[in-house]
Structure formats: C-alpha cells, structure tokens
Amino acid sequence: MTTSDGYTFQLDENVDRTPVRFKNRFGIEIAADLYTPKNATGKLPALAVSGPFGAVKEQSSGLYANEFARRGYVSLAFDPSFSGESGGEVRDVAAPGIYTEDYSAAVDFLGLQDLVDRERIGAHAICGLSGMALTAAAADGRIKAVATVSMYDMSRSMSRGYKDSYTPEQRQEIVDYLGRQRWADAENGTFARGSHEIPFNADGTMAISDRILPETLPEGADPVTSSFFDYYRTERGYHPRSVNSNTVWTATTPQGFFAFPLMANIGMLAPRRALLVAGADAHSRYYSEDVQAMAPGNIDLVIVPGADHVDLYDRKDLIPFDKLDEFFTKNLA
Template identity: 35%
Template sequence: MSENKFGLVYAGALEENVPGGVELRPISFNNFDGVKIAANLYLPSNFDASQSLPAIVVAHPNGGVKEQVSGLFAQRLAEKGFVTLAFDAAYQGASAGEPRQTDRPSNRVEDIRASIDYLETFKGVDTNRIGALGICGGGGYTIQVSKTDKRIKAVGTISMFNSGRVRRNGFGDSQLATIPDRMAQAAAAREKYAKTGEVDYIGDLLTHRTEFTKEQLEQIPAGLYRDGVEYYGDTHFHPNSQSRYTAMSLMDLMAFDAENNVDLIDQPLLMMVGDVSDTRYMTEAVFNKATGTDDKKLILIKGASHIETYWVPEYVDQEVTAMNDFFSAKL
C-alpha cells in the first residue's frame, strides 16, 4: 500500500494517472444522512465529459475498503469502458461517521443510493445506463437496493454474503439455538453505549495488522474466515479495513435478510460464486427466489472459494469477462 500513491493494494493497481489511460479520481459526497462518503471514481481511457457512458457502482465486502477488491473490479471494468465508482461505507474506511464500524443495513443501502445520486450528476454518465455490482456483503446490500431503486438497470454480484441471515442464524445456519443470546448481546451493547459512550465490538481481529502463525491460522475453521484473515490481515492488508463491527449493529442486522422480497428485482441479474465456496448457499437462495426477472444467470466459478474470487487472477479474469459481457449487453 505504501508504494501506491492511491493506497491501492490489489494486483495490477493503477500507479498514477497517465494521459490517455484509465484515470482514478479520489472524490467525496454526502449521503442523505449527511455522512461524508469517501470514494474512488475510475474513468475509462480518453474519457470525455461530452460522452454518454454507462456507469457501475461497486460495493465492497463487509469490513473491506475501496482500495481492495471493489477497487480491483472498478478498475478492471473502467478498462472495459465503464465509468465506475468504488466507495467506503459510511462509518467505515475513510468515510465519516461515529461510532466507527457501525454496520447497519440501512446505512449500506443509503450509501449505494447516494453513489448513484453522484453518478447521475457527473457529466459523461448516461443516467439511463447505471448498473450495480456488489461483492460479498456489498452483494447482499446491492440486492437489497435493487429491489426498489430502479435507477439500477442491471444487477451483478460476486460471492454474495447475506449479512442478516448469518448474523441471525450463524454461518451455515449453525447457531439457530443462540439467536436470543445475540439479541441480548445487542441490547446490552446499546444500553452500555447510551449510558457510557463506550462501544462494544464483535470480530475485532484486524484492529492492527495481524501476522498469524500457521498453527494459529489452523485454529480458524477452513474456508471463508481463515482465508479472510490471510486476505485482510496480510496479503491485501489496508489499515482502514477492519473485521470488527459494533455489537449494537446486531439489532438491525438480525432483522435484515437479502432473500426477503427479492422477487421485486425485475432487472437483469447476474450472480457469480465459487462452486466450492462455503457461502455458495447464500447466492443460490437469493437467485432461486429472484422470480421477478426471467433475465437472470448464475455462474459457478470452478474450483474457487469465497475469498479466492477476490484476487486469484484466473478467477478474476473469468469474472471480469462475464461482468463486462453482462453490463455491456444490459446497459
């Protein structure tokens, strides 16, 4: 990161803006709640404001930031001719908002809508050709927004993560018996914050860069969480990226479910997930319930786990090709 002037940590990241090439513009805007959102706007080669180009909002994973995988896909799609915008969620990354790492679905939904607002005012964007791409948790929130915001003309997800279902039921629906315990935890955290201003956090692994030994990593169940510690804590570390979220966020998260009313999506829909990913069940559940559109496609990336869809060149190339074909046709 320290070697990249934009702070980007993904492979093949822009090092500088070169005339005639893809351009990255750090920008900011306020959402409807008045929270300042930090974002990176990627413009395709030889961008001209007199053009009328398609645009795509890219939403990052839970705990991620715009300098990681969402920036990677924003850049790669800009290379294909789209105006793209990767942003940090409110209360997270370089965006404003207190308490830090608040993770309320309503905030994440508003961030995507506010990003569309920005693109609609940006000269060179065709407001009738705006799409949305969400990765991991950002995929679940992109699904949520697309149910009712029909400014989004095409919807894409990669390794979609249904945050509400997992926070409520546990990963793989393995903690149904302890739902009341998590509700009690959220209530206690809210009460503590109201009385003292102190914030309780869950999943506080990456407050500082973490170097796990092989033995320590093996104590984490194989799959999403172990791979995530390596991705966020080591290979694609960024100090603004945090694994934790406020315990009182559970009050909102546990009542959220990307699967609810997903039949309201009537736009073209492309969902991609690794065929061996332990989160595959979430993508398939949403895809199967998305009965409001006949123009939908599910692509299984052979051999890919959840985190591998973020960075493994072979998988990223497949995803970029599929998303480019999809958005080029549908926008």
C-alpha cells in the first residue's frame, strides 16, 4: 500500500531518509534517497541500490535500502537516468551504458559522505538493474561486492528473447523494425513508445504494445503477467512515476541493448564476490543460474523456496535479508 508520503513501504523507525541529488559523468542529475541508521557515527559500510527495470526508488529499491539501513548500512536508493525523478531530457529511455554509469556515480556520492567508509562500498540490484550492477562492478574496482535479487539480463532478454527463443530471422526483424522506428522518430521530432521486450504472435508477426502492463488484467492472463500486474498495477506497489505501473519505454530502447552485452566482462569481477538470489518458482531463475555458472569461483547463488520473481520485490517474509547481510558483512569487511 502506498503511504501518505508516496512510498510503497513504511520507513523503519530506526532509519532516517533524506532526498539527495548528484550527477553522473554525463552530467545527468540523479535523484535518490539516502537511508542512514538513526544516530549513526563513525565510518559505515554503504550500498548503492536500484531496480527493478522500470521501477522507481519509492518502490522495491527503497524497501531494500530501508532494510539495509536498519541493519547498519548507509544505503542509497536511486532512480536511473531518464526515469523517475532523475534527469535526462528524453523520458523513459533505457540505456545500458548510462544505467551502468549511474551505479558508479552513486558510488561517487556515497564515498563523499562523512559516514561512509570508501573501502566498504557495495552494490545491490533488483530485477533488470542487476545486469547493470554486475557490469558496473566488473569495471569499477571501488565496488567491493555486489548482490542481486530476481536478476534479469536485459541485454540478453531484449536481443534474444525469453530463454533465447528468438530465431536469427526474428532477431533481424526486430533490428529492422528498430531502424524504421528511428527514421520515424527523426522525421517526427518525437520519440514514440513501444515494447522493450518484443514478443511474436502465433502468426509470426511482432506484437508491439503501447503499455508494459494492461490497464486491467484480462481473464486467463498468464502467471507472469499476473504477478507483475499484482505488484505494479495494484495498491501493493503502484507508483505514478513508475514506467511499469503506467506506460512503456521509448520504442527504440532495445537498440542499445542489442549493442551492449551486459555480461561480456563478468570475469573482471574476480577476486571480488557476487551473490545472486532467485526464487525457486521464478520465470527468470535461469538468468541467475547462467551467470553463476560463468564464474562459479566468485559468484554464489541462493534459491528461495516458494518464491516467484515478483515475490522478492517486497515479500519480506521471503527475501533472505539475513543471507544478504551476511554476504555484505563478510565481503565489505
């Protein structure tokens, strides 16, 4: 339920929340909330937190940051560039390189805070920002550890389809569609909206949509759509600034994800460690399993029984906060 101050969770009584702003290296202003333990002193470990893809800081990332602060971390929940309250002239365009940079910019900000120990800064991500957090960590040695929950590799999802189901012909068809859409946007001087993950109809045609989720849930909706709808379109997690709650990304958004494979340099993370958490019943579980298999020596995997993908957005009875805390305590030591 959305609270009177616009958040989808209650602020813990032992935590302070402060709205902050900072710029990434492209000059885009990032909007964030800084969560700190009340009456904190000394130098504390810190976490940059964002996600899911298409969500805002008042939703799941804020819930996680609030809980981490309750446990003694300085936590920064931020809106990625072009979304939520963050800057960027074209609204709701997702850019993997810039989203990855946003994590490093969050580390910049955290490292300048008097309460933060620069040598104990980590990253945490939910759903579609997980690929950006892992990619940022691989390239930014200041991120000493990274954890993800309900991971999605958005470049793999957009360029290859669910479980890599696109045929080579379908991939080329999407690339051609994106090119035509860029001509249309250039001619019109606007940025049209359209599906960031493009399914194909039974007859083989692309199923472009002007919404991520329907206004109302149709009868017989598939379980994945139903679970996302239950979070983003109901009182449970609805927020007016969330792309997922209300609209859809710019139509040419997938082009950047075809060009930017997020896991290309995951080996650079070592010897630092990552922890991936996935629901046992999550449709996205294979992303975490596949990434863990790329680097089993420094990436650990936790499977949560009885949890689907969306359960780990806000179901505190299922989210393994103790395991996440244990991981960061050990690896930010």
